[in-house]
Amino acid sequence: SQKIEQNSEALNIQEGKTATLTCNYTNYSPAYLQWYRQDPGRGPVFLLLIRENEKEKRKERLKVTFDTTLKQSLFHITASQPADSATYLCALRNSGNTPLVFGKGTRLSVIA
Amino acid sequence: DTAVSQTPKYLVTQMGNDKSIKCEQNLGHDTMYWYKQDSKKFLKIMFSYNNKELIINETVPNRFSPKSPDKAHLNLHINSLELGDSAVYFCASSQDGRELFGYTFGSGTRLTVV
Numbered sequence: 001s002q003k004i005e006q007n008s009e010a011l012n013i014q015e016g017k018t019a020t021l022t023c024n025y026t027n028y029s030p031a032y033l034q035w036y037r038q039d040p041g042r043g044p045v046f047l048l049l050i051r052e053n054e055k056e057k058r059k060e061r062l063k064v065t066f067d068t069t070l071k072q073s074l075f076h077i078t079a080s081q082p083a084d085s086a087t088y089l090c091a092l093r094n095s096g097n098t099p100l101v102f103g104k105g106t107r108l109s110v111i112a
Numbered sequence: 113d114t115a116v117s118q119t120p121k122y123l124v125t126q127m128g129n130d131k132s133i134k135c136e137q138n139l140g141h142d143t144m145y146w147y148k149q150d151s152k153k154f155l156k157i158m159f160s161y162n163n164k165e166l167i168i169n170e171t172v173p174n175r176f177s178p179k180s181p182d183k184a185h186l187n188l189h190i191n192s193l194e195l196g197d198s199a200v201y202f203c204a205s206s207q208d209g210r211e212l213f214g215y216t217f218g219s220g221t222r223l224t225v226v
Contacts, residue, residue, distance in 0.1 A: 034214050043116075043202050044155070046214025089155065099145055099168055100215060102155040 002027040004103040006090060012109045013080055021075040021106045023090030030092035033066055033073050034100065038087045044102075047088075048075075080110045115139050118203050118218035125193055126226055133188045133221045135203030143167075144186040145215070146178060147202040155202070161186050162208075193225045 003026045013019050023033070032051045036044035050057045050066040050073065057064045063076040077084050087107045091100040116137045125131050137144060146158040159178040160168035166178065175191045186203060203218040 032211060034211075036214070041220070043204070043217030043219050044215075046216070049212055049214060087153065099143075099157045099160045101157065102147075104152070104154050 002101070004028070004090065004092065004101060006088075006103040006106045008106045009104070010107045010109070012111060015081060015110055015112050017080055019077040019080050019084070019108055019110070021088050021090075021108065023073045023075070023103055025071050025092060028071075028092055028101075029094055031094070033064075033090060033092045035062075035064055035073075035075050036089040036091060036102075038089060038105065044089055077108075080108075082110045082112050084108065085110050116203055116205055116216050116218040118201075118221050120221060121219065122222050122224075124224045124226065127193055127195060129193050130189070130191045131193060131223070132190070133201055133203075133223075135186045135188070135218060137184055137203075137205040137216070139205055139207070139216060140184075141205035141207045141216070142183070143206050143208060144180070145204040145206075146186065146188050147204060147217075149200045149202060149220070151199070158201075159186075159188075190223075193223075195225050198223055198225045 005024045007022045034049045035047045038044040048064050050064045061078045065074045087105040089105040091102045093100050119134050143162045145160050149155045158172050161180045164180045177189045179187045200220045200222050202220045204215040206215045
């Protein structure tokens with residue numbers, strides 16, 4: 001069966017450190033993978049997309065890697081700040097008109 | 113100017129009632145979606161509409177019926193509400209060919225069935 005797994009339900013790190021979140025998938029052949037941020041009481045907000053032929057993507061303090069052999073994406077936040085505390089969701093779709101399928105998310109807490 | 117707006121934000125209703133949630137997007141996107149987020153925060157696709165046509169209908173009870181009067185609106189009507197329908201419902205939209213911009217979500221409708 002198809003699965004998207006974000007291994008950690010919750011992750012606590014100290015301010016200034018790099019947070020690394022993991023997304024693994026099985027029985028998908030995604031054309032791309034996306035990462036979203038969700039704050040309590042709000043809808044998910046799109047952060048980054050990485051395509052299957054890209055190894056790495058950066059945006060400010062965010063970095064995403066995509067390894068189609070391992071079927072894994074890593075999401076990094078460098079120099080983390082308390083304002084980065086939120087739930088981070090990975091999402092992917094196969095080709096065609098299929099909508100995004102989301103992982104269960106990792107709740108990140110950055111402690112000052 | 114809100115890009116994807118949902119109403120109401122909160123909805124408390126009794127079992128057996130019928131209710132609707134409205135969604136509007138002003139982004140000119142081609143496709144709109146309804147997602148359900150349960151108590152465990154798992155976000156699950158319910159419906160997808162592209163240019164007013166249903167293109168995906170996941171295994172959702174037929175008590176749920178999406179209605180799209182035009183490309184900018186996608187409403188969700190729920191008949192005979194059950195306790196298990198309690199969740200947060202998110203509307204989202206996207207533009208075909210513009211995956212780099214991701215989906216834009218509304219702020220959600222928290223439905224509580226008592």
